[in-house]
Amino acid sequence: MKIEIWSDVACPWCYIGKRRFEAALAEFPHRDSVEVQWRSYQLDPTLPEHYDGTELDYLSTRKGMAPEQVSQMFDHVAAQAKGEGLNYSFDDVVVANSFTAHRLIHLAAAHGRQDAAKERLLSDHFEHGKDIGNQVYLTSLGHDLGLDAGELAELFTTDKYADDVHHDFDEARALGISGVPFFVIDRQFGLSGAQPTETFTQALNQAWQENHALVPVGSANAEACGPDGCDV
Structure with missing residues (x-):
């Protein structure tokens, strides 16, 4: 079974969804037969590499919402995140374009480190106030993941993985x-x-059953045994 997940590392619900999906997958009897692939998505491709303002400023401007309304939204999302063991700090979030971070995830995927890269980027962005558009930060993260220094440098000197x-x-x-x-x-x-999590569990079970259902072949009238005895 292959599961593709489109998400943006600048999306707070994506980290919450990741945790809920992981909880369902951990209890799925066939989890060893599941391949998970993270796919790139950008909520706002027009963002500059660095935005001069807070997350509250950015969302207030982009969505045309009152700052008080945005703050209420932050409180709601943070409470949902807390329920999944995540500690969001919206006051510390650095607003930045996520395109290069997505390229880093593709590089990590080429070395079997895709999920680790996704996890770190989401955590660092929402819990630790890291700048996901910053070259120094992304290079340091790549080193932590064990990625080659030369390949990391290519992310900033070429457009490698941009097509991906x-x-x-x-x-x-x-x-x-x-x-x-x-x-x-x-x-x-x-x-x-x-x-x-319960919805993910239901979806995993349904998908597995539908894709692994037995398809009857041959004659339905062939001799067999049942609870009432055997055919003679």
Whole structure:
């Protein structure tokens, strides 16, 4: 079973959804047969590399919402995150373009470190106030993941993996994805948003059953035994 997850490292619900999905996957009997692939998505590709303002300033301007309303939204999201063991600090969030961070995730994927990269970026952005658009930070993170220094340098001197990121964007549009997180199971089942863990559990079980159902072949009248005895 393959599960593709479109998300942005600048999306607070994406981290919450990641935790809820992971909780369901941990209890899934066939989890060793599941491949998870993180796919890139940008909520705001127009963001500059660095934004001169707070997350509250940015969302107030972008959404046209009153600052008090944005603060209430932050409180709600932070409470939901706390329920998943996450400690969001919106006052410390650094607003930055996530495109290069997505390229780093693709580089990490080439070395089997995709999930670790995704986890660190989300945690560092929402819990630790790191600048996900900063070259020094991204290079340090790459080193922590054990990635090659030369390949990390290429992220800032070339457009390596940019096509892969854009391909993910194109795939999202083709599938009609307009918000994240979005979970696609075997290109048959789609779940939008940070669903409850129970919903992920139900989806995993349903997808597995439908894709591994027995298909009857041969004659239905062949001799067999049942609770009432055997055919003679």
